Amino acid sequence: AQSVTQLGSHVSVSEGALVLLRCNYSSSVPPYLFWYVQYPNQGLQLLLKYTTGATLVKGINGFEAEFKKSETSFHLTKPSAHMSDAAEYFCAVRTSTNFGNEKLTFGTGTRLTIIP
Amino acid sequence: SAVISQKPSRDICQRGTSLTIQCQVDSQVTMMFWYRQQPGQSLTLIATANQGSEATYESGFVIDKFPISRPNLTFSTLTVSNMSPEDSSIYLCSVELYRGRNEQFFGPGTRLTVL
Numbered sequence: 001a002q003s004v005t006q007l008g009s010h011v012s013v014s015e016g017a018l019v020l021l022r023c024n025y026s027s028s029v030p031p032y033l034f035w036y037v038q039y040p041n042q043g044l045q046l047l048l049k050y051t052t053g054a055t056l057v058k059g060i061n062g063f064e065a066e067f068k069k070s071e072t073s074f075h076l077t078k079p080s081a082h083m084s085d086a087a088e089y090f091c092a093v094r095t096s097t098n099f100g101n102e103k104l105t106f107g108t109g110t111r112l113t114i115i116p
Numbered sequence: 117s118a119v120i121s122q123k124p125s126r127d128i129c130q131r132g133t134s135l136t137i138q139c140q141v142d143s144q145v146t147m148m149f150w151y152r153q154q155p156g157q158s159l160t161l162i163a164t165a166n167q168g169s170e171a172t173y174e175s176g177f178v179i180d181k182f183p184i185s186r187p188n189l190t191f192s193t194l195t196v197s198n199m200s201p202e203d204s205s206i207y208l209c210s211v212e213l214y215r216g217r218n219e220q221f222f223g224p225g226t227r228l229t230v231l
Contacts, residue, residue, distance in 0.1 A: 036222075043120070043208055043222040044159075090158060101172060102212075103149065104220060106158040 002027040002095040006107035014115045019063075019078040021110045023091030026072065032094035033074040034104065035065055039087045047089075050074060061085070086114045118143055118213050120223035128229045129199055136195045137226045139209035144189035147212040149220065150182070154205045162207075165192045199230045 007022040025031050032051045036044040048059025055067040061084075065076045074091060091107040119142040129135050139148065147166065151159040162182055163173040171184040185193045196203050206225040213221060 041224075041227075043224040044210075046219060046221070049219065101147070101164045101166075103161045103164065103174075104159075106160075108158045 002029075002031060002093045002105055004033075004091045004093050004105065004107040006089075006091050006110050008110055009108065010111045010113065012113040012115055013081045015083055016080050019076070019081045019085065019112065021076040021089050021091075021112065023065075023074045023076065023107060024072050025074060025091075025093050027093060031074075033065075033067060034092040034094070035059065035063070035074075035076050036090045036092060036106075037061075037087045038090065038109075044090065047076070081114050083114050083116065086112055088112070118145070118211055118221045120209065120211060120221060122207075122209060122223040122226050124226060125224065126227040126229075128231060130231055131200055133199055134195055134197045135199065135228060136193050137207055137209075137228075139192045139194070139223055141190045141211050143213065145211040145213055146189070148186065148192045149210045149212075150184065150192075150194045151208045151210065151222075152205045153208060153225070159208065162194070196228065199228075201230045204228055204230045 003026045005024045034049045035047040037047050038044050047063050048057050050057050050067045058064045063078045089110050092104040095105045121140045123138045150162040153159045161174050162177045163171045165171045165184045165186040167186050167189050183195045206227050208225045210220040210222045
Protein backbone atom coordinates (compact mmCIF):
# COMPACT_ATOMS: atom_id res chain seq x y z
CA ALA A 1 0.00 0.00 0.00
CA GLN A 2 1.13 3.50 -0.74
CA SER A 3 1.97 5.86 2.11
CA VAL A 4 3.86 9.05 2.84
CA THR A 5 6.07 10.05 5.73
CA GLN A 6 6.80 13.65 6.58
CA LEU A 7 9.87 14.14 8.71
CA GLY A 8 9.49 16.91 11.23
CA SER A 9 6.07 17.91 12.48
CA HIS A 10 7.35 21.44 13.13
CA VAL A 11 9.92 23.40 11.13
CA SER A 12 11.06 26.95 11.89
CA VAL A 13 13.07 29.07 9.50
CA SER A 14 14.08 32.68 9.47
CA GLU A 15 12.51 35.04 6.99
CA GLY A 16 14.60 34.96 3.81
CA ALA A 17 16.12 31.57 4.59
CA LEU A 18 15.71 28.35 2.64
CA VAL A 19 12.61 26.30 3.32
CA LEU A 20 12.99 22.52 3.14
CA LEU A 21 10.10 20.25 4.06
CA ARG A 22 10.74 16.54 3.76
CA CYS A 23 8.47 13.88 2.34
CA ASN A 24 9.24 10.25 1.65
CA TYR A 25 6.81 7.89 0.03
CA SER A 26 6.21 4.20 -0.24
CA SER A 27 4.61 2.92 -3.39
CA SER A 28 4.54 -0.29 -5.35
CA VAL A 29 3.59 1.56 -8.52
CA PRO A 30 4.84 4.82 -10.04
CA PRO A 31 3.50 7.39 -7.61
CA TYR A 32 1.52 10.52 -8.17
CA LEU A 33 2.67 12.94 -5.48
CA PHE A 34 1.23 16.19 -4.19
CA TRP A 35 1.96 18.99 -1.78
CA TYR A 36 -0.91 20.88 -0.22
CA VAL A 37 -0.86 23.92 2.06
CA GLN A 38 -3.40 24.73 4.74
CA TYR A 39 -3.51 28.24 6.13
CA PRO A 40 -5.12 28.75 9.53
CA ASN A 41 -8.86 28.13 9.50
CA GLN A 42 -8.88 27.41 5.78
CA GLY A 43 -9.15 24.39 3.53
CA LEU A 44 -6.30 22.82 1.62
CA GLN A 45 -4.78 24.43 -1.44
CA LEU A 46 -2.77 22.51 -4.01
CA LEU A 47 0.82 23.77 -4.18
CA LEU A 48 2.17 21.42 -6.81
CA LYS A 49 2.00 17.89 -8.11
CA TYR A 50 4.15 15.28 -9.80
CA THR A 51 2.57 12.73 -12.12
CA THR A 52 4.99 11.96 -14.95
CA GLY A 53 7.70 13.74 -16.89
CA ALA A 54 10.02 16.33 -15.44
CA THR A 55 11.08 15.40 -11.93
CA LEU A 56 11.46 19.00 -10.77
CA VAL A 57 8.04 20.55 -10.50
CA LYS A 58 7.28 24.16 -9.80
CA GLY A 59 4.25 25.29 -7.92
CA ILE A 60 2.61 28.41 -6.67
CA ASN A 61 4.15 30.97 -4.33
CA GLY A 62 7.71 30.11 -5.37
CA PHE A 63 7.66 26.53 -4.10
CA GLU A 64 9.12 23.59 -5.97
CA ALA A 65 9.66 19.92 -5.31
CA GLU A 66 11.86 17.27 -6.84
CA PHE A 67 10.81 13.69 -7.34
CA LYS A 68 13.75 11.38 -6.61
CA LYS A 69 12.87 7.79 -7.31
CA SER A 70 16.15 6.42 -5.97
CA GLU A 71 15.52 8.10 -2.64
CA THR A 72 11.72 7.69 -2.70
CA SER A 73 11.51 11.35 -1.80
CA PHE A 74 9.51 14.39 -2.83
CA HIS A 75 10.90 17.21 -0.70
CA LEU A 76 9.40 20.70 -0.90
CA THR A 77 11.68 23.72 -1.11
CA LYS A 78 11.55 27.47 -1.42
CA PRO A 79 14.73 29.54 -1.72
CA SER A 80 13.62 32.42 0.47
CA ALA A 81 10.95 32.18 3.14
CA HIS A 82 8.31 34.83 3.51
CA MET A 83 6.17 35.52 6.53
CA SER A 84 3.10 34.58 4.52
CA ASP A 85 4.46 31.03 4.11
CA ALA A 86 3.59 30.19 7.71
CA ALA A 87 1.09 27.35 7.42
CA GLU A 88 0.63 23.59 7.63
CA TYR A 89 2.01 21.62 4.69
CA PHE A 90 0.81 18.17 3.69
CA CYS A 91 2.44 15.71 1.35
CA ALA A 92 0.09 13.23 -0.30
CA VAL A 93 0.21 10.27 -2.65
CA ARG A 94 -2.55 9.06 -4.90
CA THR A 95 -3.74 5.63 -3.96
CA SER A 96 -6.69 3.40 -4.77
CA THR A 97 -9.62 2.64 -2.55
CA ASN A 98 -10.99 -0.85 -2.08
CA PHE A 99 -13.60 0.01 -4.68
CA GLY A 100 -11.15 1.00 -7.37
CA ASN A 101 -11.61 4.72 -6.91
CA GLU A 102 -8.65 6.99 -6.51
CA LYS A 103 -8.01 8.81 -3.28
CA LEU A 104 -5.29 10.82 -1.62
CA THR A 105 -3.35 9.45 1.30
CA PHE A 106 -1.85 12.26 3.34
CA GLY A 107 1.20 12.53 5.50
CA THR A 108 0.91 13.81 9.03
CA GLY A 109 1.76 17.36 8.07
CA THR A 110 4.53 19.83 8.85
CA ARG A 111 3.80 23.11 10.53
CA LEU A 112 6.07 25.81 9.13
CA THR A 113 6.87 28.81 11.31
CA ILE A 114 8.69 31.82 9.93
CA ILE A 115 10.88 33.77 12.32
CA PRO A 116 11.04 37.50 11.59
CA SER B 117 -10.16 25.53 -10.10
CA ALA B 118 -13.50 25.32 -8.35
CA VAL B 119 -15.32 27.34 -5.74
CA ILE B 120 -16.40 24.99 -2.98
CA SER B 121 -18.48 26.10 -0.04
CA GLN B 122 -19.43 24.25 3.10
CA LYS B 123 -22.15 24.87 5.62
CA PRO B 124 -21.93 25.29 8.50
CA SER B 125 -18.40 26.59 8.85
CA ARG B 126 -18.39 25.53 12.48
CA ASP B 127 -20.76 24.16 15.07
CA ILE B 128 -20.85 23.08 18.67
CA CYS B 129 -23.14 20.12 19.28
CA GLN B 130 -24.31 18.02 22.15
CA ARG B 131 -23.47 14.38 22.55
CA GLY B 132 -26.03 12.07 20.94
CA THR B 133 -27.26 14.54 18.34
CA SER B 134 -26.60 14.57 14.59
CA LEU B 135 -25.25 17.25 12.28
CA THR B 136 -25.57 17.46 8.52
CA ILE B 137 -22.79 19.24 6.63
CA GLN B 138 -23.44 20.58 3.17
CA CYS B 139 -20.93 20.89 0.33
CA GLN B 140 -21.74 22.97 -2.73
CA VAL B 141 -19.55 23.26 -5.84
CA ASP B 142 -19.87 25.90 -8.53
CA SER B 143 -19.45 23.38 -11.37
CA GLN B 144 -20.56 19.85 -12.10
CA VAL B 145 -18.19 17.20 -10.83
CA THR B 146 -18.30 13.44 -10.84
CA MET B 147 -16.08 12.69 -7.89
CA MET B 148 -16.68 14.17 -4.46
CA PHE B 149 -14.88 13.12 -1.33
CA TRP B 150 -15.38 13.61 2.39
CA TYR B 151 -12.37 13.78 4.70
CA ARG B 152 -11.94 14.06 8.44
CA GLN B 153 -9.09 15.96 10.08
CA GLN B 154 -8.92 15.24 13.77
CA PRO B 155 -7.21 17.77 16.04
CA GLY B 156 -3.51 17.98 15.30
CA GLN B 157 -3.68 15.16 12.79
CA SER B 158 -3.72 14.65 9.06
CA LEU B 159 -6.64 14.07 6.76
CA THR B 160 -8.36 10.72 6.51
CA LEU B 161 -10.78 9.84 3.74
CA ILE B 162 -14.22 8.92 5.04
CA ALA B 163 -15.96 8.09 1.78
CA THR B 164 -16.25 8.81 -1.91
CA ALA B 165 -19.61 10.19 -3.03
CA ASN B 166 -20.42 9.48 -6.67
CA GLN B 167 -23.58 10.87 -8.17
CA GLY B 168 -26.12 8.21 -8.98
CA SER B 169 -24.66 5.51 -6.79
CA GLU B 170 -24.13 4.68 -3.16
CA ALA B 171 -21.21 6.27 -1.41
CA THR B 172 -18.23 4.00 -0.87
CA TYR B 173 -16.73 4.04 2.61
CA GLU B 174 -13.16 3.56 3.71
CA SER B 175 -12.17 1.04 6.32
CA GLY B 176 -13.27 2.19 9.75
CA PHE B 177 -16.18 4.29 8.52
CA VAL B 178 -19.76 3.05 8.16
CA ILE B 179 -22.87 4.39 6.53
CA ASP B 180 -24.93 4.31 9.73
CA LYS B 181 -22.51 6.71 11.38
CA PHE B 182 -21.73 8.90 8.35
CA PRO B 183 -24.64 8.78 5.89
CA ILE B 184 -23.92 10.66 2.68
CA SER B 185 -26.22 12.01 0.03
CA ARG B 186 -25.27 13.03 -3.50
CA PRO B 187 -28.46 14.21 -5.21
CA ASN B 188 -26.75 15.94 -8.15
CA LEU B 189 -23.40 16.82 -9.64
CA THR B 190 -22.87 19.99 -7.60
CA PHE B 191 -24.01 19.06 -4.10
CA SER B 192 -23.41 16.54 -1.34
CA THR B 193 -24.14 16.19 2.35
CA LEU B 194 -22.40 14.31 5.11
CA THR B 195 -24.23 13.58 8.35
CA VAL B 196 -22.37 12.83 11.54
CA SER B 197 -24.83 10.73 13.54
CA ASN B 198 -25.17 10.10 17.24
CA MET B 199 -22.15 12.26 17.95
CA SER B 200 -19.63 11.79 20.70
CA PRO B 201 -16.68 13.98 21.70
CA GLU B 202 -14.44 11.73 19.59
CA ASP B 203 -16.22 13.09 16.51
CA SER B 204 -14.82 16.55 17.16
CA SER B 205 -12.88 17.25 13.97
CA ILE B 206 -12.72 19.33 10.86
CA TYR B 207 -14.74 17.77 8.07
CA LEU B 208 -13.71 18.69 4.54
CA CYS B 209 -15.22 17.94 1.20
CA SER B 210 -13.15 17.83 -1.93
CA VAL B 211 -13.80 17.38 -5.62
CA GLU B 212 -11.91 16.12 -8.59
CA LEU B 213 -12.75 18.53 -11.38
CA TYR B 214 -11.22 16.78 -14.29
CA ARG B 215 -10.96 13.04 -14.16
CA GLY B 216 -7.43 12.05 -14.96
CA ARG B 217 -5.93 15.42 -14.00
CA ASN B 218 -5.19 14.08 -10.55
CA GLU B 219 -6.10 17.26 -8.76
CA GLN B 220 -8.44 17.54 -5.83
CA PHE B 221 -9.82 20.86 -4.68
CA PHE B 222 -10.91 21.26 -1.10
CA GLY B 223 -13.64 23.17 0.62
CA PRO B 224 -12.90 25.39 3.63
CA GLY B 225 -13.99 22.73 6.10
CA THR B 226 -16.53 22.47 8.88
CA ARG B 227 -15.11 22.64 12.39
CA LEU B 228 -17.23 20.45 14.67
CA THR B 229 -16.97 20.40 18.45
CA VAL B 230 -19.00 17.83 20.37
CA LEU B 231 -19.54 18.43 24.06
